Amino acid sequence: xxxxxxTKQVLSGDQPLTILHDVTFAVEAGESLAIVGxxxxxxxxxxxxxAGLDVPSSGSVLLHGADLFALDEDGRARLRGELAGFxxxxxQLLPALNALENVMLxxxxxxxxxxxxxxxxxxxxxxxxxxAHHLPKHLSGGEQQRVALARAFVTQPKILFADEPTGNLxxxxxxxxxxxxxxxxxxxxxxxxxxxxxxxxxxxxxKQLRLAAGxxx
Numbered sequence: 001x002x003x004x005x006x007t008k009q010v011l012s013g014d015q016p017l018t019i020l021h022d023v024t025f026a027v028e029a030g031e032s033l034a035i036v037g038x039x040x041x042x043x044x045x046x047x048x049x050x051a052g053l054d055v056p057s058s059g060s061v062l063l064h065g066a067d068l069f070a071l072d073e074d075g076r077a078r079l080r081g082e083l084a085g086f087x088x089x090x091x092q093l094l095p096a097l098n099a100l101e102n103v104m105l106x107x108x109x110x111x112x113x114x115x116x117x118x119x120x121x122x123x124x125x126x127x128x129x130x131x132a133h134h135l136p137k138h139l140s141g142g143e144q145q146r147v148a149l150a151r152a153f154v155t156q157p158k159i160l161f162a163d164e165p166t167g168n169l170x171x172x173x174x175x176x177x178x179x180x181x182x183x184x185x186x187x188x189x190x191x192x193x194x195x196x197x198x199x200x201x202x203x204x205x206x207k208q209l210r211l212a213a214g215x216x217x
Contacts, residue, residue, distance in 0.1 A: 001193070003059070004024050004059055004061075006061070007023075018214055019214050024216075027207065030190070031191055032185060032191075033193050033208070033209060034205040036209070051080060052068040052069075052076035052077075066079055081110065083158045084161060085153060085155060086160070086163075087149060087160065087161075087163070089167035091145055095136050099123060099135075102151055103122055103123055122151075125150065125184065127146065145166075145168075145177050153190070158191060159190065159191040159193065163195045164195055166196070166201065174198070178201050
């Protein structure tokens with residue numbers, strides 16, 4: 001992945017407000033990158049641009065050779081579906097589906113025939129086979145985030161975007177989730193890009209990108 005000159009401006013009243021300014025960097029396939037910085041530094045905005053969930057004011061993102069912003073919204077969504085996985089601070093599990101069904105969902109949407117078998121194997125990887133038929137409300141925060149990891153990795157994505165993946169977890173549970181995420185990342189050779197305020201987690205990644213007031217330090 002390569003980001004070139006990413007800039008994001010929005011209007012604040014009638015004045016332009018620059019959230020990101022001329023951010024340029026590259027991440028090789030299989031590497032891990034932590035995006036760090038104080039609250040309001042532009043971390044989550046940058047992650048949204050890298051994933052094509054938002055459009056920059058200027059600049060480009062190359063994802064596996066494709067220029068994200070040369071594609072329309074449908075084209076970006078297709079590329080995300082083919083290449084990317086996501087883990088969020090708030091887990092984003094569907095409350096009406098049990099753990100297994102949540103993990104199966106992206107496979108079913110992609111028309112994968114062996115969705116159940118792959119989802120069961122993915123839950124086993126994160127140590128939750130015994131909780132496969134529990135609804136999210138009956139799982140602890142750490143268990144819900146492990147289900148989210150299983151769902152993110154079950155499609156064998158080329159790149160995984162994680163936004164504060166341990167933000168809603170206590171330190172011990174967060175540490176377990178970090179170990180699991182990095183272990184799955186190594187096993188699958190996935191490129192990992194994560195936003196975090198956790199310096200210990202950032203140091204576990206191969207590279208760190210530090211933002212301050214929308215600029216790379």
